[in-house]
Amino acid sequence: MRAAWIDASCGVAGDMLLAALLDAGAGLPAVRAAVDAVVPGEVRLIPEQVRRAGMRATLVRVVPERRDHAHRTWRDVKALLAAAALPGPVRESAVAVFARLAQAEARVHDTDVQDVHFHEVGAWDSIADIVGVCAALHDLGATDVSAGPVAVGSGRVATAHGRLPVPVPAVAELAAGWDIFAGGEGESATPTGMALVTVLAGRCSPLPAMRLHTTGVGAGSRDTPGRPNVVRVLLGTPTAEPGTAEAVVLEANIDDLDPRAWPGVLSALLEAGASDAWLVPILMKKGRPAHTLCVLSPPGRADALRAAMFRLTSTLGVREHPARKTALERGWAHTDVLGARLPIKIGHLDGAIVQATPEFEHAARLAARHDLPVRAVLDAAVAAAHAAGLAHGAPAPPDLATDPPA
Template sequence: MTRHAWIDASAGIAGDMLLGALLDAGASLGAVQSAVDAVSGGTVRIRTREVTRGGLRALKAEVEPLADDPPHRTWHDIRGLLKNADKATAVFRRLAEAEGRVHGIEAGDVHFHEVGALDAIADVVGCCAALDDLGVTTVSAGPVALGSGTVRSRHGRLPVPAPAVAELAKGWQVSAGGDGELATPTGLALLRAFARACEPLPSMTLDLVGVGAGARDLAGHANVVRVLVGMAEGGTATEPEKTEQTAVLLETNVDDLDPRLWPGILAGLLHRGASDAWLVPIVMKKGRPAHTLSVLCPPALADTLREQIFRDTSTLGIRHSPYGKVALDRGFADVTVGDTRVVVKVAHRDGVILQVMPEFEDVAALARRQDRPERLVLQDALAAALDAGLVVGAELAVHLRPS
């Protein structure tokens, strides 16, 4: 049996809404405040009050800054504050990477503005501490309402979903769900970092229900996030890496495209959320050399990626087939090579490490900075993983964060 939490974000999600729901479900406010104090240095206080949203009682979590004019921070600044807070680090890494893609800059150079403010740090660290206090070991969530219309930002009016929200939502089931901005970057980053599956309410023995309130009392629906916590049997859909998953394979044959375009096309498909994308050389009618483009993706992304293939290639038709796949459990850990962090992907099953591989983009970036061959930096990263106990065949003894 495992203690499972299911997040109902059908009316949207924000960091303070999820924190309110977890506190309403029974997480200790004292434990949450202590965790936040350890990061913020006692510069914020979390308060709660009961409110009504759409006729429903809900708990509103509010973060009160105790410091004037809190500074904006980069991802590097926040990572230094979080230190060993792996779950919170994973949330902010998702935010940094999404904002970086939106603005075309490196994740480490992202200035978070509202996201980097003390209240957002409190929301993220507080939610992580609340899950730990409730004893939750697995999390899943339903589809997320993102909203519609426009929202005002420091860059002017932006369409809803805002660009960072759209990046964070890739691969997840979403809907408009109503007018205005219903999902914030912080809220969606929390959900994506915690939840291992997008699914209806799974089978479990329900213990706790928490309802967290948004700032506004909207017409037409209750502006709340719900969290349902209970005991679920292991090996259910709440742990998708141990069961067969569904996927869609998109394929097309192309014989009239400049081959120099293929690397960019593959990279673009992977960037948009494809699980994998590859080319196979083939010979078509009249002896023409050609390629078969294959793209494996979650069913929710099939339409989006199909449109991208039509846009970026010269194909006139795309085949699609449903597939089942079984994937190993996997997560990420950080090791240090010299004075630089390198992310290592670790695949495991039943508590035993089966694969260890440094992320090659980190290796290549470090090799460029050090002006050294990539193969030597890769060897150093593998040695650092070995020193950290990440050894194939060994028991998994370190905490891994999700992708």
Template sequence: MRHLWVDASAGVAGDMLLGALLDAGASLVAVQRAVDAVVAGSVTVEVQPVTRAGMRATKADVVMRVDDPPHRDWRTIHRMLAEADLDERVRLDATRVFAALADAEARAHGIDAEDVHFHEVGALDSIADVVGVCAAVADLGVQTLSAGEVAVGSGTVRMAHGRIAVPGPAVVELSRGWRVRAGGEGELTTPTGMALVTTLGDACEDLPSMTVEGSGTGAGTRDVAGRPNVTRVFLGEREAATATASEGTPAVVVEANVDDLDPRLWPGVLTALMAAGAQDAWLVPVLMKKGRPAHTLHVLCAPDDAARLRDVVFAQTSTIGVRQAPTTKFMLPRVWVDVQVDDHAVPVKISHAGGVIITATPEFDVVAALARTTDRPEVAVMAAAVTAAAAAGLVPGAPLPPA
């Protein structure tokens, strides 16, 4: 597997990670093309070599070409990404990052995610950072990504809402499930940087065993004596997961019986739970006491995420109580392989065992986005993706393709 590991031990911001990826060999042309697809003619990404505390690094700068409004809301950014002529993987990754930012801001300020108005992260430079990083990751052919402990900083910093303690509330929310430490004075990690690491990253881990093929170092704006203000990346080959379905991982199931919720609200409830970190969420029709029809909401999650997801259930439904039970989740290892549909990349999720494909399923979110972009029925795009997967030999019983 082509793996990227992010060293955020000195902090991480969107421009720092972008600089590191460009330094590692990502195409500046590919990055600029993706940024132009979202904010055409508004910004230019420029790079220059710098030193930070004596360490060589690449500084990525987003140069403004137009005046920028003070903020944008999540609906606006979501629409910009949906309408842009982007590679589907880049579109999906960028949308996931901004969705995580919206959810973090919503939890921090006690409002609905749809009502979030981005300030610093809604500006053109942050949009360029997010889209640019996602494009760089795709250009490098990265299949899996992880990162180590993140230095978030300490002290206070002035933000749009005033002076706040470091780490700010959005960074705190985005760091759930990730190892963090102070690491120094000031704001070392921005919400955009944290969202990129924790959304695109599959795991928080120390440098894994891998064959290093390249590396990159991205610089922050400040040059701090005695502590290089940089984010580093390591790129290389890592052995594919060898776990089998016989090796389970601990999980939790949170449940609630609900008989008085408008059924039109259930799709939004399930979406909110998945955005908040649920591994799966589903409904089962039931008949309660006195013959009342109802639904049982089930939420599968990691044990550390259970408390947060219980809060989402209480906030999003009319239930006044939930139950929770430990369980064990058994999963086949999986990889993603892109196939081409109308010159667009559609990732196919492949589960496998013993080097043999068990299932091969096109990613539905990408299929749906491509259907909207091309004004075709989802069923037609899905059929084309299945046909492309079969033509590439991605069918049950076939050998697992080489990484």
């Protein structure tokens, strides 16, 4: 697994992010091949070394190869991507970015999303930036992408629609749910750059724990005094602080699902790789009783679990936020109860037992065999565990099994 973290604290544009990924080691031939597959013979990518605020960076010039370029709608771009000979993950990522960008422009201009006809979606340079970034991430093997807060700028900027406040409406629309700040005068984040970050990065978070391999620095066209006009990408192997792990919490409020379906939904999500899944009773608008479905996911399973939530429930939307999980070291011991070996889950910290809990399913099966209440078997298991020295504060046995019981 390879992690990529995008530092957009000085702003972000599509060509800057592409330059940073190339600077981090993405293969230029792979990127050029992907762009040519979508718009053959229309553009040429030329990287060069520059300095921004006294620091080295890579700049990518996207040079047109034709004098007249077709004006394209989102419908046109989608057809180009579908017909292009692209690796599946590159095509899927590019479609997702363009779709998000088209939705934002459609909302801003109150038009049908299929007919969005703006340079942010149809221009050759935006196609090169978006397809190029998706191909570069694929070439780098980045499977866990995250990004920090984005500097969007301040003041006003001249556009085809007049002088607009910064962030411009499309950037503001795309930034919903993301952490942003001004970070200086002028426009620091473009719609293409904002779409790339918010779609391709699975979460907005501080720099995650990783063994750093390389850093890429991508430059914008301006050299702004006092502020490096760059995007950085840090690439490495994810690591975890002792006892901690990055996680994503997925949530949806649902008021129209048959209650009898919930046990199956929770079981299916756990089988699909959720670390945990649970329901919280809530009261929604008009006094409707409902539930919040919560799913704790490893970052690499968030996409699959989000899709499972849509498939298994009636929700129309899933929100998410990053989390950090701290877990006790754990293992399994056994104790004798009613002539059977009953598993005891041991959680320990710094070599001392913190939790010693009988495994419920095994206790329930044992209770059924002896026609006893489950609580009686659980009480007997706790007493037997204490008698064997498996109690709070006692030293954790050195030979705990790591695999859960069958």
